[in-house]
Amino acid sequence: MADVVVIGAGPIGLMAAWRSARAGAAVVVLDDGRPPAGRVAAGMLGPWSEVEHRDGAMHLLMVAASRRWPELVVELEADSGHDVGFVPSGTLLVAGRPEQIAPLRRHGQTVGTLDSDLEWQTGTALRTLEPGLGPDVAGGFVMHDEHQVDPRQAMAALRAACDVKGVEILDRCARALISEGNRVAGAITTRGEQITATDTVMAAGWSASRISHRVPMRPVKGQIMRLGLPAGRSLPVTHVVRSADAYVAPRPHGEVVVGGTVEEAADTRVTAGAVQSLLEEASRLVPDLRELELTETAAGLRPATPDGLPAIGRDTTDGLIWATGAFRHGILLSPVIADAVAGIVAGQPPDALLANFTPNRFAEAA
Numbered sequence: 001m002a003d004v005v006v007i008g009a010g011p012i013g014l015m016a017a018w019r020s021a022r023a024g025a026a027v028v029v030l031d032d033g034r035p036p037a038g039r040v041a042a043g044m045l046g047p048w049s050e051v052e053h054r055d056g057a058m059h060l061l062m063v064a065a066s067r068r069w070p071e072l073v074v075e076l077e078a079d080s081g082h083d084v085g086f087v088p089s090g091t092l093l094v095a096g097r098p099e100q101i102a103p104l105r106r107h108g109q110t111v112g113t114l115d116s117d118l119e120w121q122t123g124t125a126l127r128t129l130e131p132g133l134g135p136d137v138a139g140g141f142v143m144h145d146e147h148q149v150d151p152r153q154a155m156a157a158l159r160a161a162c163d164v165k166g167v168e169i170l171d172r173c174a175r176a177l178i179s180e181g182n183r184v185a186g187a188i189t190t191r192g193e194q195i196t197a198t199d200t201v202m203a204a205g206w207s208a209s210r211i212s213h214r215v216p217m218r219p220v221k222g223q224i225m226r227l228g229l230p231a232g233r234s235l236p237v238t239h240v241v242r243s244a245d246a247y248v249a250p251r252p253h254g255e256v257v258v259g260g261t262v263e264e265a266a267d268t269r270v271t272a273g274a275v276q277s278l279l280e281e282a283s284r285l286v287p288d289l290r291e292l293e294l295t296e297t298a299a300g301l302r303p304a305t306p307d308g309l310p311a312i313g314r315d316t317t318d319g320l321i322w323a324t325g326a327f328r329h330g331i332l333l334s335p336v337i338a339d340a341v342a343g344i345v346a347g348q349p350p351d352a353l354l355a356n357f358t359p360n361r362f363a364e365a366a
């Protein structure tokens with residue numbers, strides 16, 4: 001019997017498995033082989049551009065996650081021998097249209113970064129810093145502390161690190177939990193096997209609620225595209241560039257990620273309309289994108305709870321730990337969620353901040 005069975009090998013399941021194994025637990029991961037949302041994700045680590053209130057619990061969690069990333073990269077690269085694709089690029093959060101200036105300036109005053117208000121920069125000042133920005137960029141903020149990671153590289157590194165730490169990753173779909181009274185004792189696969197463990201970690205993304213209804217989840221579709229550099233061209237920008245309509249994330253190895261839609265839908269079809277509007281909005285920010293090669297279009301399903309906050313922590317049912325519902329921030333949050341899981345498995349008292357994300361809030365509300 002394992003100490004821990006993790007259901008789902010997305011960024012959060014893999015990270016939780018690696019952290020738990022690193023702390024000495026015997027870990028098994030079950031994965032059904034479907035591409036995780038994490039494979040599609042852009043990998044922006046955006047605690048200031050993506051929240052609305054500086055002091056909310058979610059913002060505090062996001063900031064903690066963002067500060068954890070650089071140290072985690074060192075540990076993960078040492079364990080895996082892989083480059084994780086962490087790029088301290090900084091982010092330009094900009095107004096791509098005149099009507100976006102006022103709400104963006106309010107956002108900067110409300111949210112700030114590193115506990116200070118952000119300083120508004122004119123379009124001209126931003127173009128001096130980043131000459132690839134288009135003439136429509138009317139101003140914005142430079143966020144020196146917001147970076148990015150390549151989720152595909154990070155997940156490859158996590159798989160390698162899991163391997164080094166003795167985590168067994170099984171190609172299996174979990175159908176149900178093994179229930180023993182008020183206790184979960186592992187998972188039952190669609191082949192009928194019982195994978196038993198002291199603790200079961202629910203990291204199956206949006207489909208976690210198909211296995212247990214205690215945390216209601218829904219998929220939120222996101223479409224995205226990847227552009228490649230033709231021979232002899234360099235990246236059109238070096239910072240992540242974001243507006244209310246689109247984002248552009250340049251990777252040093254010559255890829256530019258352009259995203260992303262947010263749709264209440266459960267399919268992963270890429271639509272012509274989404275590609276058109278994302279390219280239109282993104283090339284308003286960075287006109288030279290039009291010259292790049294369209295190498296990939298994709299859609300993924302983000303895991304969202306009814307209140308949009310993650311579900312992290314022990315269920316009132318013994319032996320069950322939730323680690324899902326990270327919605328638009330699962331790459332950013334994966335280190336803090338994984339550390340929380342590893343701590344719970346090791347019997348440590350959870351950080352007080354995590355009480356805001358208890359998975360039991362839904363059962364209590366019902």
Ligand SMILES: Cc1cc2nc3c(=O)[nH]c(=O)nc-3n(C[C@H](O)[C@H](O)[C@H](O)COP(=O)(O)OP(=O)(O)OC[C@H]3O[C@@H](n4cnc5c(N)ncnc54)[C@H](O)[C@@H]3O)c2cc1C
Binds near residue numbers: 034037300
């Ligand atoms: C277009 C787009 C852009 C995004 N950009 C960003 C970004 O820039 N920054 C950021 O922080 N986040 C971003 N996200 C969000 C991020 O991708 C998710 O929050 C994150 O992937 C959630 O991780 P997860 O491990 O919970 O779920 P997933 O990544 O979905 O992984 C869950 C895994 O569990 C497996 N699974 C499901 N059911 C079972 C079962 N019954 N048995 C076994 N395995 C199972 C699935 O197949 C999957 O592999 C983006 C998402 C999208 C779609």
